[in-house]
Amino acid sequence: MIGFVIRRLISAVLVLFVISVAVVALFTYGPSDPAQAMCPEPKCTAERQDAIRDALNLDAPIQVQYAEYMSGIVNGRQIAFGSEAYDCDAPCFGVSFIYRVNVWDDIKDRIGPTVSVAVGAGATILLIGVPIGMFAARRRGSAADKAVIGATLVIESIPYYLFVLLAFLYLAAGAGIFPQEGYHPLTDSPLKWAWGLLLPWLALGLVNSSKYARFTRGSMIEAFNQDYVRTARSKGLAESRIVNKHALRAAVVPIVTIFGIDFGSLLTGTIFTELIFGIPGLGLRALNAVGQSDLPVIEATTLISALIIVITNLLVDLFYSVLDPRVRLG
Template identity: 45%
Template sequence: MLGYIVRRLLAALLVVIITSMAVFALFYKAIPNPAGPVCAAQGRCTADRLALIEESMGLNEPITTQYGKFVKGVFVGRDVPFGSSTYECDAPCFGISYGTRQPVTDQLVKAYPATLTLALGGATIYLTFGVTLGVLAARARGTIWDRGLVGFSLVISSIPYYLFALLAWIFLTLRTNIFPDTEYQPITQGVLPWIGAMLLPWLVLGIAQSTQYARFSRGEMLETLGEDYIRSASAKGVPRNKVIFKHALRAAIVPVVTIFGLDFAALLAGTVFTEKIFGIDGVGLLALDSVIETPMDLPVINATVMLAAAMVVLANLVVDILYGYLDPRVRIG
């Protein structure tokens, strides 16, 4: 088992490295003239000044050299020349933000607790709520409850998420003040303010996603309930509820876990809409700002995309290891 995990970790690391190369090449090579906006932001941009800035940022060096410097920064830190000054950037260094002139790592570390809090709360709600509803709907298959739930979940799903979140914020915070403010408060400032400020974003994220989980787990449950081993359990005299919640759910939960792992990874990489609408200073908002601001904040974009890639790879690994515990047929000896 340990050997398997080590092997998988190494493979995951390789994927992250390759992704980082691709992302690096994509952003530093494909976007023409990244120094231009930096130059323009400093006033009149002459060709000489532009060349100077390009040289100071190291943009005229070959891409491999730039990548090499970037990797060196990640592991041991480096000094980043920027315009007329040089910034110190400790490991793990993902560069200096063009906008704030802060190390990107510091910005990520500062933004991460909010994203993590949002992801954990939202995922807990949509997983428990969604799966419970899905199982109950499967249990009541064909009844008015089942149809009502499926219909309701389709309605929620067909509302674009940004609209759903925006409406929730307008009606529940702006108009009625039921959820007074939705800014992120660190948990160190008390558990109640932490929960209070995040409750609406959690609910919005949780409910919007739970409909998909309800339908998915309902489908998985119905499929499982048609399996021979469910009939065997009934034939043994196992009571109906135990057949559903023990025998059927045990099997139906496995694919749900797979989907959940990937969804959760996406949440950990930042939720742009939720963070923007509810004013939560998380990674999603950081990424969004780095894209829409001028000059385009390449080091921040680069770092957030790599973070997202790393999260997805990690989530895949965790799901695969979990699989071994959930399904004895893939248990690794």
């Protein structure tokens, strides 16, 4: 077990290393010139931009720039923009070109809203998708089963941003059933927090649950055809116990695997949901940064997203050994 965790951690660190190198390289060699992004041509002369490049140390070899960036995350560093210099405290992901603030100070408050959306939406996905899939699997071939399959296909073929937008326009802005203002911190008022996020949760949950409904249905039907379900039946177990204990237990393993991946990507920010509902999350911040060519913010959100995905994948792998006793970690 410990050997497995160590090996898995090493590979996680390697993945993060490769991504961080890519991120730093993107800053230096990417299509967007940092000096141009920071101070566009009419405002700054070519000489001024050269000075900025010089101050950012862009001509230094990549390994030197990488070392500077990483040391900044651990120790903090001073960042000079031409004549101005900013103290960027650890963890320093650079200073925003646009807002001239430490990127970490900007981003750290955005993690809470994004996690709030992800956790609620993840729970909604499972609570809607899995029971519907089980329902359809038990009645496979029936009209109800076909109706479920049809409905999931229809929902899945609606673009997700359109679905979220329609939900917002009709249920929040139009009918006013749900509040429009979106996000309140959990620590302020749990009730306001949940109430404000309910519609984003439901919208995201419903759209994504269609995939889980079909996936659960497939896994359950596969489990029903297994010999051990026949054994359970021949022991005289009631049908509900066969479904909810024996078949579901087997079907849950592949569902967890897929959910781990999806939950990781929810945690890195749901751009459209945050945009439409005005939730100040990571996705929205990354979107704005891309629009403004705010390279330090893009770097930071990419790195943090990568970290989140690596961690969720690691957790899924560890959880797998709990779910399947045949997986020996060692």
